[in-house]
Amino acid sequence: MSSSQRVSRFSDRCLDSFPIHHQELVQVPLARFRFRCEEVDSVYRSEVSGSLPARWTDLLDAIQYPPKDEDLWTDVSQWADFFGVLGHCAVCGGDLVPADSFAEAVIDYYELDGDEADQASEAIERALWSSGIETEGTVCSHCSDVMSRD
Numbered sequence: 001m002s003s004s005q006r007v008s009r010f011s012d013r014c015l016d017s018f019p020i021h022h023q024e025l026v027q028v029p030l031a032r033f034r035f036r037c038e039e040v041d042s043v044y045r046s047e048v049s050g051s052l053p054a055r056w057t058d059l060l061d062a063i064q065y066p067p068k069d070e071d072l073w074t075d076v077s078q079w080a081d082f083f084g085v086l087g088h089c090a091v092c093g094g095d096l097v098p099a100d101s102f103a104e105a106v107i108d109y110y111e112l113d114g115d116e117a118d119q120a121s122e123a124i125e126r127a128l129w130s131s132g133i134e135t136e137g138t139v140c141s142h143c144s145d146v147m148s149r150d
């Protein structure tokens with residue numbers, strides 16, 4: 001997938017469908033707007049779930065060995081958003097992907113249990129920690145760096 005084909009965030013697309021003019025806003029029943037949002041959301045979710053590898057081991061590979069022309073950050077953020085575990089830096093609003101919640105969501109999504117679930121949880125968390133993706137705290141490392149210098 002090239003970067004131009006990437007799906008934008010749900011919230012952006014939902015806002016795009018929001019009536020721009022006040023007049024129009026009044027004319028659009030809330031239920032219809034909600035419906036449009038749900039429609040956008042379901043398209044977004046099916047696009048994102050389509051970008052998720054078929055097996056958790058492939059997801060692990062994608063995190064550990066991202067293809068050079070792919071933006072790992074974007075993929076992982078989108079998946080985290082899809083799983084409902086995406087967090088944001090309290091200062092700059094940048095994406096944060098909590099490794100433990102992400103790993104749990106992967107286990108749920110791929111319906112893993114027993115040893116395989118344990119193995120997946122450990123491997124996914126470790127892969128995220130070493131991927132350079134922001135995985136912990138409420139502030140990203142850039143912001144906490146800047147704050148510690150002030």
Ligand SMILES: [Zn+2]
Binds near residue numbers: 089093140141
């Ligand atoms: Zn930040």
